[in-house]
Amino acid sequence: MILNRLHSELERLSKSERRLAEVILADPQAVITASTAELARRASVSDPTVSRLCKSLGISGFPDFKVQLAQDLARNPSQVNPVISDGDDTRTCIDKLINANQAALEHLRNALQSDQVDMAVEALNRATRIEIFGMGASAAIAQDAQHKLFRLGTPACAYEDNLKQRMVAAAADSDSLILFISFTGETRATLEVARIARESGAFVLGITAPGSPLAQLCDITLTSGNALEDTTVYIPMATRIVILSVIDLLCTRLALRRQPQINDTLQKIKRSLHATRVRDSS
């Protein structure tokens, strides 16, 4: 999302460039039909400033900028200011929230690397036992993951309690896979458990912030959507949706991977999940 980047980099920009950015943010729709000169005039800056701003965003030039912006606007039609403010009525809140969540998913689309996903699925497939660790807000997600994974044939269990996590991590072996769910990947307690997990020889899979201390300890890391934090559209919920979607993807791939012989595997998944939904009432 170009507009998000513009907003989050407002600080970084110089006076004229910021003025320009503000004009763009104020009415993005108008930009896609404008020329360099028009836009420059509207922001009371010179033409080259427009080019420069594009360059500083890593875009080759203004025409390209327009095209990218057009695409973004098409995806998020109601690009209202994504930050919820006090005076917003309920309808506005609904729209902003949904926009933010959709944007989060769009972010995920780009952030996910299919080879990483493949490797994670391969590891999940090999494991004879799957342990899932999530604390605080991630505990609910871990529980959700357990629900999905253990239906796919491998014993899976979620642990919220740090002490239990330690014990489970210590008891794990190379047949185990331990899935860490941690938004920031910086919690001390979680890091210690991860170290224990490594020593035990288990495969360590992280859904966390790439580059974080926790990620360093993982065999494979998939994004927790932490990059969304820098974004104006950041809403705590958004990252949860990102993590849930990642887990969903892993389960879907694993299911496909495990039953390649049956042509319409997905029907099976669907049916099984459908049954789930009805029987135990989701």
Place this chain on the structure above:
Amino acid sequence: MILNRLHSELERLSKSERRLAEVILADPQAVITASTAELARRASVSDPTVSRLCKSLGISGFPDFKVQLAQDLARNPSQVNPVISDGDDTRTCIDKLINANQAALEHLRNALQSDQVDMAVEALNRATRIEIFGMGASAAIAQDAQHKLFRLGTPACAYEDNLKQRMVAAAADSDSLILFISFTGETRATLEVARIARESGAFVLGITAPGSPLAQLCDITLTSGNALEDTTVYIPMATRIVILSVIDLLCTRLALRRQPQINDTLQKIKRSLHATRVRDSS
């Protein structure tokens, strides 16, 4: 849709223009980064032909054409069949899954009625105690809801166990609000608990299928996204995202409602949730 028009008017066009149109249709994505000259060369026609084609479509010129095309492509993300099938590679899976989830949110945007939301928030605000009931897959969601709600000042507790739910429902009074999370709203066990809840005089709020037996027992019902089931893009995960988003919306509104005196309430929410995320490690 420019591409559709291009396709349907192929007949009408002259030889060179048709050749050009075919090249565009063959790889529209490539067009939005190309220049007139590039595109002309690829179709073995002259530069002006490109301009002419745009004009004959009623578009002012090639740059405008590119912008419109970019928007179209962004809106129809590669027209993939949304149902995941056996042969799909990982990338396709990712795209389909994200598309489905985005569509689910779009559905929610239309399904949510702001007056219903307002009434639910009002009820949440009045309650001195909030109980949250979810079974099976909804248990994780209930836990998540507890996490969010109890930070807003009212004691909130999630129960997965049906027996505990019965006891809590029986013990509730008119100061209590009981939130039922049930995708279908048809589970017998849940219905019985709901009846007990009504008798106790508690306010009964349901996130479930409108019109379902459970919904009949609720004072207010918000959608669980059940209508998505009928849709081709239906993916189990999608409804979970719908329910989570509904809960998120309720919490956001409640937070705004409770602290109207402070101008930038959201900053507070943000900060509080930010703190949450860091402190207890999400």
Place this chain on the structure above:
DNA sequence: GATTAGAATGTAATTTAATTACATTTTGAG
């Protein structure tokens, strides 16, 4: 089958838009 009007297309010129190069101004450190 030749001739010619009209459409289609390409070539070259022109215009327009965008970017680069350079000069001037502003900003902030010492």
Place this chain on the structure above:
DNA sequence: CTCAAAATGTAATTAAATTACATTCTAATC
């Protein structure tokens, strides 16, 4: 207060797109 570095604007240049015009093709008529 001075100076260096950054920021910004002006003017020149380049690149892109379009228009004007010439040529070629098409097909209808004699």
